[in-house]
Structures are given as C-alpha cells and as structure tokens.
Amino acid sequence: MSEAHPIRIFNSLTGRKETFVPLVPGRVGMYVCGVTVYDHCHLGHARSAIVFDAIRATLVNRGYEVHYVQNFTDIDDKIIRRAREEGKTSEEIAAAYTSSYHEDMDRLGVKRPDVEPLATGHIPEMILIISALIEKGAAYAAGGDVLFRVKKFPSYGALSKRSLDEMLAGARVEVSEIKEDPLDFVLWKASKPGEPAWPSPWGPGRPGWHIECSAMAMKHLGQTIDIHGGGHDLLFPHHENEIAQSEAYTGRSFVRIWVHNGFLNINREKMSKSLGNFFTIKEVLARFDPEVVRLFLLSTHYRHPIEFSDQSLRDSRSALDRMYRFLDLLARSREEAPRPFGVGGEKDILDRIRDFEGRFDEAMSDDFNTPLALGSLFDLVREMNRHLVSERSQGRRVSTGSLDLAEDAVRRAGKVLGLFRHDPRAWLEGAGGPDGDERRPEVERLVAERTAARKARDFALADEIRRRLEETYAVVLDDGPGGTTWRRKAEGGNGEPGTRGMGESANG
RNA sequence: GGCGCCGUACCCAAGUGGCUAAGGGAGCAGUCUGCAAAACUGCGAUUCAGCGGUUCAAGUCCGCUCGGCGCCUCCA
Secondary structure, eight states: OTTSSEEEEEETTTTTTEEEEOSSEEEEEEOOOOBBBBSSSSSSHHHHHHHHHHHHHHHHHHTTTEEEEBBOOOOOOOHHHHHEEEEEEHHHHHHHHHHHHHHHHHHHHHOOOOOOOOOGGHHHHHHHHHHHHHHHHTTTEETTEEEOOOOOOTTTTTTOOOOOOHHSSSSTTOOTTTTSSTOOEEEEEEOOTOOOOOOOTTTTTEEEEHHHHHHHHHHHOOOEEEEEEEEEIIIIIIIIIHHHHOOOOOOOOOOEEEEEEEEEEEEEEEOOOOTTTTOOHHHHHHHHHHHHHHHHSSSSSSTEEEEEEHHHHHHHHHHHHHHHHHHHHHHHHHSOOOOOOOOOSSSHHHHHHHHHHHHHHHHHHHHHOHHHHHHHHHHHHHHHHHHHHHHHTTTTTOOOOHHHHHHHHHHHHHHHHHHSSOOHHHHHHHHSSTTTTTHHHHHHHHHHHHHHHHHHTTTTHHHHHHHHHHHHEEEEEEEETTTTEEEOOOOOOOSSSGGTTTTTOOOO
C-alpha cells in the first residue's frame, strides 16, 4: 500500500508541506495534545480529535504502525477551581470529565489512542527533566517555583515565528518579580495551602502545564517524535515552550512535523470556553448523528476555519444520506439479481473504481485533503449510480463482483474518514434516531396495507397512506422494482440550533 | 503595537502559474414513475472582495485598498 503517493504534510515549523518520512521506517510516533478535564468538551475539541483520528487512519491505511499518544491534563488551576466549587477533589473532577470525554469520542467513532497518559501519572518524569534543566542552567528555582530561562534557548520563537523582542513589545506579557525575564515560563509551581501538591526538590507543588507534554511525549515516544499535533491555539506558547524545554533537555530535535488544526468558529468567532460561545459535543450529538458531525467537520480542510451552522450540519446530513442511499442500492442490486463476475463489459466501471481509489488516496496524501477526497467519493457515487441505472434500463445487471469492489472501495474510504459504520437500510429508516425503532411496526403495517391497495389499483387509498406515513411518521416511500422501501425524511436535527444565547456559558 | 490567516456561485467547499474553476447542499426543468421518492440528465460563477503589477499565461505570485478572523493570557 505504501507504493502509492508520498504523504505530504504541512509543517507549522517550516511553513511548508513536507514529504513525510518517519524517523524509523514503517513506524510513526504521534503525539496529540489532549484536553484539560475540567468540563464537558465542545465541538471544537471534537474537530481536533476527528482530524487527528483521520490523519492516524490515513497513516495506518498506508501500512504504518502508528503509536498514537494523547494526554489528559488532569491537574491544573481550572480543575482545582472546579473541585472547590463543587466540593469535590481534583481527582473526582478529572475522573468525571475524562469519562465524559471518552463517552463523546466513542460516540464520534474516534479511535482510542494507544496510550492516554495522565499528567499526574508522570510527576517523577517531569521532576527529572526539570532538575536536569536546572543543572544545565536552562531553568532556575525561585521561591517554590521553577522557571525556564527562555533566553538560554536561542531558537525560542521559531515555531510561532516571533522574536523575543516582539514578544516583549506585546503588552500582554505577565511581569512578575520572581522572573528573571518576563518571558520565562513556569515548569513547576509551588502549591498554595490546601491545593493538590506533590513533593519535589523545590518543595510541594505541581507541574506547570507545558512540561507535562514534553515528559509524556518523550516517555512514550522517545526524544524525537514524528508528528506532534494540536489545535492552532496551542502553537504559542504551549508548543513553543515544549520545544524549548525538550530540546534544552535532550539537545535533540523534539518534533519532526508540527500539525495544527484550525478552529471551529461560531458567528465568525472561535468557539471557546472563555468566550462562552460554544456547543458541547453532547448538545450537538443530541441533534445530529455522529457521522453527520464527522462529515461536517471533515468537509473543510483541517487547517482552515470552519463556521459552525445548523445549515451546514443539515447539508452534511443530506450528503451522507446520498452516500447511504448508494450503499443501499449496491446491497439491493446484489440481492435482487446476483450475477457472477467475469463476464466482459465491466472494464469501464472497474476502471472507475480504481480511479476513485487513486484519487482518494492522492487527496489524503496531500496534507490530508479530506474535502477533495470526499469530492472523489461523490464522483464515484454518481458514476456508479449512472452505470447501474443504465445497465438496468438495458435489461442487464452489474455483476456481484463489481458491486462488491465498489462497496469495498467506499468502505475503505469510510474507514479512513470514520463514515458508513451503519447498515445502510437501518440508517435510511432512521434506526437509532430519536424515536428509534418504535414506529417501525406501525410503519411496516401501513406499508403492507398500501402495497395491497396498489395491487388492487386503489391508488386513492395508496396515496392516502403515503400521505399519512409522511405526516405522522416523517417516512418517505420508495416504490422500486424489488418492492417498496421506506426511509425517514431527510432532514437534519430536530431542534432549533441557534436559539441558545451565544453569550451563554455552560461553565461560567 | 507585533506576528499570521481568510475573502471562490444562493449556502458549504476544493483548487497554490497553463485543458471547459472539483464536489456537496438548496433551486428550476426534463427522463423514469399510476402518483411520488430516489437516481440520472440539463440549467446555474466569461469569473474567483476591489484596484494595480509580474508573466506568453494568475483564483493561484507581488503590492496596495476594503472586509472578516486568529495568536501574542487559560484554550483543540
């Protein structure tokens, strides 16, 4: 599989697409910054997770052995504050929202990372690195804190493309009397009384945010990792600091390719906790199927911003329906008229399937261009539909072998994108939807009744039943050569999306 | 103030110097159908925010203008 197109990835550090070559042939070490578990995640977190899930799947699809590590930040100010507010321990808060995260990701079909390290599980590793940095003169203790000496790391600012002078010129650098330099950042933070604390050479405290990722990435993936990802907002200072402390520690290059996903916007602004303009994943999943959400989030290139809107979600729903209708058509064509493979005249369609696979692969290889890849998928759907219609009109049948090949190709693509996990028939009939299978018996009874009416050429009654099915069950009928099938009306969510106040915050 | 990103049809969205500017959604018309639905076919940007420049050739490179956004503070 790896003789295909070389994978090119945009590296935030160099600002260019680079041909991807892992440090160890055939193996990829991938670290993606996870979430701080102090609240439910919003759709922006879902975007990041889904983007890297697709990147991972693309690499796996190419035959790479991917080691995917994603941390949980389970100790930080926000967790402590939340715990205090709710009269719980930090551990309880972290555990609760870690499981909330898992629940969301499982529903979204995001594959679990190979390792999900916890910050609190790597305190000794962090202390080791911090001690070494002090010894090297790259860090210093001040009070109970330990700070990284930024001016000891000459290439600081390389990732975020800014110079030390520029950063100082910015008005928002926090000045502190304990810092030698305003840009120095905390590696270890002394705990205040009553706060969670771990013993350290500098007194009881807890890790600074940035050091945990360096410690966990290096522990689980080695001192140089192939791909390090995260949201674009982590680029500075988080990733810049990770580079500084890691490279000051090892003397080696920390990351080969930095990958940053763009934001999910709402009303043109970044969806974020602090702005309060967010929808949690749970809220969105209450109205849209996880695959619809995935398709929506993968319909834009991962580095570009996406505007969240109900209209877009509904469009994605319609688009996904189209693909499921196609998969259903393949299945029914196979059932209705199985025909062996091997008869001539199908070269054209086989070429198209192969062409699709090449195009899909090429798109994903070019910096994970999911929108382009989806375009190739829709082209295949149209071409296959056209072919099936044309064969049928000429009284011919497409062989089951060709149908299988088409389906396999679509499913392979679906596996990379995390789509088509449902049975097409079940998807179209709306199983798993809000009203689940409750309506099924009644719908099927009415469909049977209508079929009888049609047989008796009582079209008035047949049309009346059709109307009732649509109005009371939102069910649309398809009279096909193999009988009548039904599916729920192709509409998106069943709620009013933008009605919630944008300034409202779920967590304050 | 510094650094950076974006502006493609009604909506979403590919495209990064060169055939007729992908694809999806919505719309209209046709084929098919008892009627529908789906599917298929056709229509839909002489044009890529605006202006100027480079080039044989620009949505694609450069400059300016207008508009929107991000990072510089916790943030996917």
